[in-house]
Amino acid sequence: MFITPFTHHRPAGLHSVFDILAKYGDDAAVYAGGTELLLALKARVLRYEHLIDLKRVKELGGVRVENDFIGIGALATHYRIANDPVVLASIPEYASLSDGIANIRVRVAGTLAGNLSFAEPHSDPPALLAAMGATVQLVSADSERSVPVSEFIAGEFTTMREDNELISEVRVPVTQPNEAFRFRSFGHLERPAVNVAVGCKNDDGKTAFRIWLGAIGDHPIHAEKVETALRGVPRASLRDVLPAATEEFTSGLSATSDLHGSADYKRHLASVLMQRAVNEAAESASSKES
Amino acid sequence: MTEKQSLSFVLNGESREVSIDASELLVDVLREKCGMKGTKRSCDVEVCGACTVLADGLPISSCTTLAIDMDGRDVTTIEGLARNEKLSRVQQAFVDHAAMQCGFCTPGMVLATTALLETNEKPTDAEIRHFLRGNICRCTGYIKILEAVKSLV
Numbered sequence A: 001m002f003i004t005p006f007t008h009h010r011p012a013g014l015h016s017v018f019d020i021l022a023k024y025g026d027d028a029a030v031y032a033g034g035t036e037l038l039l040a041l042k043a044r045v046l047r048y049e050h051l052i053d054l055k056r057v058k059e060l061g062g063v064r065v066e067n068d069f070i071g072i073g074a075l076a077t078h079y080r081i082a083n084d085p086v087v088l089a090s091i092p093e094y095a096s097l098s099d100g101i102a103n104i105r106v107r108v109a110g111t112l113a114g115n116l117s118f119a120e121p122h123s124d125p126p127a128l129l130a131a132m133g134a135t136v137q138l139v140s141a142d143s144e145r146s147v148p149v150s151e152f153i154a155g156e157f158t159t160m161r162e163d164n165e166l167i168s169e170v171r172v173p174v175t176q177p178n179e180a181f182r183f184r185s186f187g188h189l190e191r192p193a194v195n196v197a198v199g200c201k202n203d204d205g206k207t208a209f210r211i212w213l214g215a216i217g218d219h220p221i222h223a224e225k226v227e228t229a230l231r232g233v234p235r236a237s238l239r240d241v242l243p244a245a246t247e248e249f250t251s252g253l254s255a256t257s258d259l260h261g262s263a264d265y266k267r268h269l270a271s272v273l274m275q276r277a278v279n280e281a282a283e284s285a286s287s288k289e290s
Numbered sequence B: 001m002t003e004k005q006s007l008s009f010v011l012n013g014e015s016r017e018v019s020i021d022a023s024e025l026l027v028d029v030l031r032e033k034c035g036m037k038g039t040k041r042s043c044d045v046e047v048c049g050a051c052t053v054l055a056d057g058l059p060i061s062s063c064t065t066l067a068i069d070m071d072g073r074d075v076t077t078i079e080g081l082a083r084n085e086k087l088s089r090v091q092q093a094f095v096d097h098a099a100m101q102c103g104f105c106t107p108g109m110v111l112a113t114t115a116l117l118e119t120n121e122k123p124t125d126a127e128i129r130h131f132l133r134g135n136i137c138r139c140t141g142y143i144k145i146l147e148a149v150k151s152l153v
Ligand SMILES: Cc1cc2nc3c(=O)[nH]c(=O)nc-3n(C[C@H](O)[C@H](O)[C@H](O)COP(=O)(O)OP(=O)(O)OC[C@H]3O[C@@H](n4cnc5c(N)ncnc54)[C@H](O)[C@@H]3O)c2cc1C
Pocket: A029, A030, A031, A032, A033, A034, A035, A036, A037, A038, A054, A074, A100, A101, A102, A103, A106, A109, A110, A111, A112, A113, A114, A115, A117, A118, A122, A123, A124, A125, A165, A166, A167, A168, A190, A191, A192, B045, B046, B047
């Protein structure tokens, strides 16, 4: 397939990006890896007169460490994130998620910011980032704001980002010594059918879970009812409570039947993955305590 | 209309300058303007790996990469692996293990394997499978390919 001709821009700084966006409005789009955008242009689902390559924008660079969070710059690719020593040490479960995305070529070219901005529902990062309490930094020509990942994805291919804003960074809280995260994703196609992220925090033997589901709906889903059912349950008794809690929650989920599987299959998958991830996170958090 | 752009890059060790349109895809520029017909287009959606080339040593899908994005970068196609008529060690291993039938996936498989061994000298079986997961072969059943790769570890 061929792409309809466009004018290519390769700005070196954020200011120029905003100038070009202001000048051409809806006729212009930014891209980083192009792994989503170019597919849409080839399929003629989208069309732009102007494409702005972000890869040389100096402000959007790599991965940085702050006291309590890791800043993943908009140009960081999944491959870079998966292999970054700081990410591996400070948010290991997120590094492992990045290594499982798509195939090596998509990981080498595709960025986390591009994944979140595109908001294709069959995506891995949103559920775990929501469970970890990560935020998306949005910048425009004259402002900057922060939106929790849990609220950023509004629906299929829609986010809370305004047209004049870009993602500059994703901020992921450093995993604490008494915390553990587990991410489980399954699908038989390239992209996930269902995924589950679980965080377990161990405060002097009292455990609290954070549980998010991804890919099954058009935005990440907070499994609050399961969290509540598990609150204060000792680890040895988890098995008595967990299956009923996950089944009750997932049976009420709305899901669509599509190539990834039937709605019932997805609900079943969600329940099974959730039980496994909860058990693993609980085990890992308790071993950290001792 | 859009103007022609100049793409300056290193292709298989040689500096090249090619006049292209910004909307041209890398696979077409490599095949039609640089004569590198070993780069294949098949699925056209980043799934099969037939169009794999290495950009600064790492695999990308040339079917879904703008050629202009290779400006200033180092690109290797299957034609760039042999030196002085001598196959690279990965190519030789594929020959020795008969790791191909129709050969359509082979350039991508060999390039992906080359990148794997550059970044991880001694990959485990699981790491080999994980890295090559995105390269599809419809003929060999993968066993011969895995044997060829394992012979290099
Ligand atoms: C074959 C295949 C398999 C895949 N499998 C998986 C999978 O298993 N799990 C998974 O999670 N994902 C999967 N993906 C999706 C993949 O993660 C994304 O394609 C990739 O991360 C997109 O990043 P990019 O830099 O290439 O985005 P681009 O294509 O460059 O951009 C995508 C969109 O984001 C916008 N954008 C880019 N950067 C910014 C920014 N900084 N600010 C604002 N907007 C921006 C662009 O305008 C465009 O609309 C798969 C994709 C493919 C093609």
